[in-house]
Amino acid sequence: MTTKPTALIVGAGISGLSAAWWLDKAGWRSILIERSAAIRDGGxxxxxxGPSRKTIKEMGLQDTLEQMSIKFxxxxxxxxGGHELIRFKYExxxxxxxxxxLAxxxxxxxxIISQHLPEGADIRFSETLGDVSEEGDKIKATLKTSGESIEADLLIGADGIRSDVRSRFWRDVDCLEHLGYSYxxxxVEGTATDTHTSTCVTYNSPGHADILYELxxxxxxxxxxxRDDAVHLNDRADRMKTVREATEGAGIKAVSDVVNQAExxxxxxxxxxxxxxxxxxxxxxxxxxxxxAAHCLTLISGQGAGMALVSAEILGKELQATKDVAHALANHGRRLRPAITRLQDRSRSMAAVYVTKNWLGYFVRNLILKILPYRWIVAWLADSAKAELKLLNE
Ligand SMILES: Cc1cc2nc3c(=O)[nH]c(=O)nc-3n(C[C@H](O)[C@H](O)[C@H](O)COP(=O)(O)OP(=O)(O)OC[C@H]3O[C@@H](n4cnc5c(N)ncnc54)[C@H](O)[C@@H]3O)c2cc1C
Incomplete structure (x- = not known):
């Protein structure tokens, strides 16, 4: 009997879970370790x-996600001042x-991805990596909580923007690019009003964008x-206070009311x-x-989760196509790179459009939204996702 190659996956977020799904299809076994006690809640x-829709269909998640999708x-x-600049129809x-x-x-x-994993999928919650090293073509790791030793053929760091795996294997690489904003x-329960039903409302002021929508x-x-040039990555002691202070700067009552309710x-x-x-x-x-962990895009370009799904699909298919793991990983990177580069460029260029830096930027952006024909703006926004699909197919 041949034993399946094994992947040790750190992080059971969208990336780690979808990698486990696609690796199973490629004939691999996965051990997932997740530091939280369960799949993380968080709304x-x-x-x-764009490209992720095809992946979702291949994973058989289409119908479930269609049903769960929020109909904005x-x-x-x-x-x-609360005046309407533009009103986009979601579709x-x-x-x-x-x-x-899908929303x-x-x-x-x-x-949902975790429920679609093969029966007996090996997910270890409240677990993190202890020692880890690469020896020849094997990964030797110990798990911190259980103390178990694991030998794997691949170590996957799917542990988010402040990846532990990245900090161990890409030591001294300065790879974080701060865009100059915080979010x-x-x-919050029970505050939905008719105004927000099926609607997403974005309140703008210079240096601020405050978005409210109903779940x-x-x-x-x-x-x-x-806007926030200081980077408060670890400054999370009183998060609600941070939110209150930041939103007070916008000076919009409807926003402050919701923040007060959340507090x-x-x-x-x-x-x-x-x-x-x-x-x-x-x-x-x-x-x-x-x-x-590899290429955080930020919420400005969106598609971080979508590309995580697509990336896992490419990985699974490359590992299915060859036993040469190095070759599969090189192909995975080569196929994914153009779309990621494009999305990151979009985050750089669009951040100041979504959240204007100052009064001048605010007036110019608002003027553009008012004078450009609706169909031009919509066509420009809609074309972006199609462009990524094209890049992935090339
Ligand atoms: C406000 C907001 C809006 C967004 N909107 C969109 C959108 O519209 N469309 C879209 O496609 N994307 C969007 N994104 C991006 C998307 O959420 C992310 O790109 C995606 O969730 C990344 O998934 P991940 O699995 O790579 O990382 P994460 O979701 O960060 O998952 C990492 C997992 O690893 C675990 N972990 C971390 N460290 C360790 C450790 N040391 N050991 C073990 N486990 C560990 C964490 O607990 C977590 O479960 C948005 C993001 C934000 C913040």
């Missing part, structure tokens, strides 16, 4: 569009039907972005900087980085 809605109808962009930008975009909560997607995201279960989600409800938002990960190679020997 923000992700738009899954409109995205209304307001200026500081004009994101399409509809099988070619359109899925991050934790729902992770849970906070949370959801499926009558919860209201808040996403706040603000009263004891929400603990995710607060972080908009930071990309830039690496010239995503693999070294038998170590591979996937998803945000």
């Amino acid at each position: 923000y809605v992700m738009s899954l569009a 109808e409109e995205n209304i962009i307001l200026d500081k 004009d930008v994101h399409g509809s039907g099988p070619e359109g975009s 899925i909560c991050r934790d729902d997607l992770a849970r 906070a995201v949370y959801d 499926r279960d009558k919860r209201l989600a808040g996403l706040h972005l603000w 009263k409800a004891g929400c603990t938002p995710v607060v972080d900087s908009l930071t990309m990960v830039n690496l010239p190679q995503w693999s070294k020997g038998r170590v591979l980085l996937l998803g945000d």
